[in-house]
Amino acid sequence: MKIYCPKCNNIIESANINVAEDIYVCSKCNELFKLSEILDQENINEAENLLRNPPKGIWIGKNNENTKIKISTHSSSAVFLIFFTLVFSSISFLIFLQILTAKSIIGLLFISVFVAVSIYLWIQVFFSLFGKIEIIININKSIKDYIFTGIGIIGKKHYINWKKIINIYAYSYHYSEGSAIKSIFMSEENKLIKIPISYINDNKRMFLLSVLKYYRRKNTNYFA
């Protein structure tokens, strides 16, 4: 990456860049600048560009009240999930019928776990087919922004207090058999907002992370 002086547009020689100290100096005007400010500006440009040209499966609507960003969680990996869920819940159901005719209480308690897992899996299937992640950014700052994950109107709504957010990051939890659960976390001092992103592709993931960081920065910078 080439770095230019923000004042005179002179190219900064690599000897005048100190990454560890987060500074660079222009040999022409002899002024010091912060390295992190360039990176910050790059992130802002990237997010604004993504908001103008969102990847496939993302819709952005603006009116005089808010900006609405809708990310479809529809994914092709759902095929495997559907297959697995069908097999798992069919087997659970067959065992359930067996236990029912045997009238075993312990058996019923045992199978109830499988039924619960089946229900959980079916919710995941519906989410991977028809789910959405929606972000609402209000123009009137006295109305809280929020992020919604779910299907239709059924789901979880997290209100966002941008000024209190300490960190926004993506995290993957890998199981021994190779599958992974991926989430984006937004951490506040006493609260952790978790957004499931296992069923969205890398473009959407990148978009979501970049845009959330962008709005956080916009809402915490009083001078912008």
Ligand SMILES: [Zn+2]
């Ligand atoms: Zn200069």
